[in-house]
Amino acid sequence: MTTVPSLGDDAKREAMRAALLAQGWNQADIDAAFLPPPPVSVYRMRQGVADALKEMRRDLPRSVKTWEPYLQVYLDGFPGMCPCPCVACATGPCPCPGGTAGHHGTCAMPDDDRHTDCAERYTGIADLPAAEATFSEVAEAAWWAERHGLKRTVARNVKREAKGRNPLHSDGRGAREQLIQASRWMFAWLERKKKIDGNPALEVKLPPRQEATARSLTPEEFGEVYGVAVSTGQDPTLDGLILRHLLIQGVRRGALLDSTCEGLDVANCRIRYWDQKKTWRWRPTTRTHLADLITHAIVRGPRVAAPPDASEAERRHGIAALTATSPVFYGRPVDTFDEHGYFVSRTVRPITRKRIELIFARIRRNLPWTENVELRCHDIRHTSGRLIYKAADQQMAKLHLAHDGGSTTDHYLKERLDELAKLKEQLFEPRRDDEQS
Structure with missing residues (x-):
């Protein structure tokens, strides 16, 4: 044939x-x-998101935790969430039948919303060919992410009101911004890999940001905050060290958590930080604070059992086993001993973001005025910068906060780091008796 x-x-x-x-x-x-x-093999959004996340873990590992949930919205959607932001719909199952039956009496759906039917759901676009994704798909996902954030705030405010606490003011625009930013990165990567033509997320505008609520504290206010922190928790040593570090170094929360033993420069009395712009920065500190950090890391950091011929003290307490990559800040460790009371092993507990958040949540519970101003970790950074500004000048404060930029002039001003070190000694180093006389 x-x-x-x-x-x-x-x-x-x-x-x-x-x-x-x-x-x-x-x-x-x-x-x-x-x-x-x-x-014909069709490259769909499901595969595109998976490949982009794989690349992100390799290229931008610090962004995975923030952006992965938002990219996952394209695949999973919000199938169990109605679009109404009212209290009834945010705190429990939606009471509305939806569709032609309309809304339940307790539902208060805004009339001018993008979606006004409680029966509507966002199920994602996992099976959509990646090349067919347009402005509309990104804008739709961003709207639902923003609404999810708003409903979460509404639900949390119901609980806060029941406890007599001030309401939160987040309206979900932060979630919208993060989804758009994550989408821009993903589609740009897909375009470089020749999977799509053009980046549809670039056309979606970022929402205007809310006014920053961070504020600096007066020395008296910080003293009150510090006193509450070290007197109401179960680990005053750690709480005090964290607050002192935030004040003396003026770092962001992420820089504190990323501090390692390798970054403690004893010879030059300085600490190395990983900056937001993917650069290492050295900043001076005080002798006492650096000694406190080293002591804390040695006492609470990794330890190994001492050999049989070691001293009695070493066999009882173990031998410090810190490495260059060991964190600096730890919670109380869990040690194991044998029947003779000799050290066997240790489980260390490096602090996390949650540990810092719990400190400030406890301060707000025990100090009413901090609840009214919504005190948070970043306020201590503002306080630190203002102390340096009042004691020196704006350029010194910018150098202290790593806001000094990258111009040629600013490069030459880096020589003022030694002046910053002396200023910190004057502001934060305890006076010794021989210096006071």
């Missing part, structure tokens, strides 16, 4: 099939001759 070559044009294929049938060919022979074209 003669095999008819397959044609790409469907119209021509059908015309040839009809002609062969008219000539008396058997239908089975025609079907065998006209083999179906191989299926």
Whole structure:
């Protein structure tokens, strides 16, 4: 039997099939001759998100925790969430039948919303070809992410009101911004990999940010905050060290958590930080504070059992086993001893973001005025910068906070780091008796 070559044009294929049938060919022979074209592999959003996240873990590991949940919205959607931000819908199952039945009496759906039917759901676009994603798909996902953030705030405020606490003011725009930023990165990467043509997320505008609520504290206010922190918790040593570090160094929360033993420079009395712009920065500290950090890391950091010929003290307490990558800040460790009371092993507990958040949550519970101003970790950074500004000048404060930029002039001003070190000694180093006399 003669095999008819397959044609790409469907119209021509059908015309040839009809002609062969008219000539008396058997239908089975025609079907065998006209083999179906191989299926075209379609690169869908499901695969695009998976590949982008894999690349992100390698290229931007610090962004994965923030951006992965938002990219996952394209795949999972919010199938169990109605679009209404009212208290009834935010704190429990949606009471509305939706559709033509309308809204329940307790539902208060805004009339001018993008979606006004409680029956509507966002189920994602996992099976959409990545090349067909447009402005509309990104904008739709961003709207639902923003609404999810708003409903979360509404639900939390109900609980806060019941406890007599001030309401939160977040309206979900932060979630919207993060989804757009994550989408811009993902589609830009897909475009570089020739999976799509153009970046649809670039056309979606970022929402305007809310006014920053961070404020600096007076020395008296910080003293009150510090006193509450070290007197109401179960680990005053750690709480006090964290607050002192935030004040003396003026770092962000992430820089504190990323501090390692390798970054403690004893010879030059300085500490190395990983900056937001992917650069290492050295900043001076005080002698006492650096000693406190080293002591804390040695006492609470990793330890190993001492050999049998070691001293009695080493066998009782173990031997410090800090490495260059060991964190600086730890909670109380869990030690194991044998029947003779000799050290066997230790489970260390490096602090996390949650540990710092708990400190400030406890301060707000025990100090009413801090609840009114919504005290947070970043306020201590503001306080630190203002102390340096009042004691020196704006340029010194910018250098202290790593806001000094990258211009040539600012590069030469880096020589003022030694002046910053002396200023910190004057502000934060305890006076010794021989210096006071």
